[in-house]
Amino acid sequence: MKVALVTGASSGIGEATAVALHEAGYTVYAAARRLQRMEGLAKRGIRVVRMDVTEDDSMVAGVEQVIAETGRIDLLVNNAGYGSYGAFEDVPLAEGKYQFEVNVFGLARLVQLVVPHMRNAGSGRIVNVSSIGGRIYEPLGGWYHSTKFAVEGLSDSLRLELKPFGIDVVVIQPGAIKTEWGGIAVENMKKTSGQGAYRDQVEALSAFFAQTERGSEPEVIADVIVKAAQARRPRTRYAAGFLARPVLFARRVLPDRAFDALFLGIMHRAA
Numbered sequence: 001m002k003v004a005l006v007t008g009a010s011s012g013i014g015e016a017t018a019v020a021l022h023e024a025g026y027t028v029y030a031a032a033r034r035l036q037r038m039e040g041l042a043k044r045g046i047r048v049v050r051m052d053v054t055e056d057d058s059m060v061a062g063v064e065q066v067i068a069e070t071g072r073i074d075l076l077v078n079n080a081g082y083g084s085y086g087a088f089e090d091v092p093l094a095e096g097k098y099q100f101e102v103n104v105f106g107l108a109r110l111v112q113l114v115v116p117h118m119r120n121a122g123s124g125r126i127v128n129v130s131s132i133g134g135r136i137y138e139p140l141g142g143w144y145h146s147t148k149f150a151v152e153g154l155s156d157s158l159r160l161e162l163k164p165f166g167i168d169v170v171v172i173q174p175g176a177i178k179t180e181w182g183g184i185a186v187e188n189m190k191k192t193s194g195q196g197a198y199r200d201q202v203e204a205l206s207a208f209f210a211q212t213e214r215g216s217e218p219e220v221i222a223d224v225i226v227k228a229a230q231a232r233r234p235r236t237r238y239a240a241g242f243l244a245r246p247v248l249f250a251r252r253v254l255p256d257r258a259f260d261a262l263f264l265g266i267m268h269r270a271a
Contacts, residue, residue: 003027003070004229005063007053007110008080010037012179013129016222017077022046024226026075029066053080053106054098063113072121075229076114078107079129083144083185085205086192096143103147108154115162123166127228128155129221130171132244136251138263139201140189159236170228171237175244176215185209208270215242 004021008014009030018030018041030041031051038048047069051062066073081103084095111126118124133141134148152171159169176182186206194202224240239245251259 001025001027002074003066003072004075004077005029005031005066005073006077006079007031007051009041010034013174013177013218013221014079015041016218017079017225018046019044020222020226027070031062054101056109059109059113067117073114073117075125076110077127077225078110080106083181085140085144085185085189087140087198088142090193090196091143099143099147104150107151111158118167119165125168125170125229127170127172127225130173132173132175132239132247134173135248140193140198140205168234170234172221172225173237173239173244174221175241175247176212177221177241178215178217182209182213204267204270208267211270
């Protein structure tokens with residue numbers, strides 16, 4: 001039975017992915033900071049692990065536990081992440097650094113810890129959950145989009161680097177999904193820039209996010225992750241969820257200035 005480690009599994013996409021992989025026959029280790037929020041997963045027979053992707057000791061301990069109990073890790077799903085919005089000049093550098101710690105360096109450290117075991121086995125798959133935000137951009141989202149652009153570039157380099165060892169690297173690009181992400185982004189944006197020079201942009205982008213709350217269920221992305229995990233020859237990228245494909249198509253075919261105008265027009269009409 002193949003073994004999967006899924007981060008950010010206490011809610012949203014991570015939780016749905018842990019369930020979907022379990023139902024697909026994997027031995028699943030669901031990792032997150034909040035063990036109490038994974039009680040439902042434990043009742044299903046999924047193994048839960050406390051892991052904070054900003055704490056090296058907890059990541060080392062989590063991987064060591066999986067190896068000690070099963071002797072292998074066939075699939076790593078790097079899903080842990082969050083979006084912190086606000087005008088770039090307003091967001092403290094400490095917050096920008098923390099967002100990179102969670103969204104990029106935690107992911108990178110887990111890859112470092114897991115790859116030696118996959119390389120020794122001669123096979124493995126790493127699925128990095130990015131976002132359509134790794135290909136597009138928004139006002140007030142500079143730090144978040146920077147992290148997702150980084151995940152995209154890192155994944156491309158890793159794909160080439162790990163190919164000789166039989167390890168595949170896949171990127172997942174969700175669109176608008178019904179998770180806690182949007183609420184956290186709006187809360188941080190209003191707290192950081194809601195009363196200053198960027199107030200109008202905050203109000204417009206908050207209204208736009210509210211309209212996209214009718215996004216896809218997390219299970220839509222979980223199903224795509226299972227597909228990517230089981231494919232004999234997976235695609236390098238899978239875009240799924242509400243608005244994902246049309247937005248990425250627009251970004252691909254439109255010049256920068258045209259995409260700028262399109263996005264700003266949509267955002268301000270939402271307000």
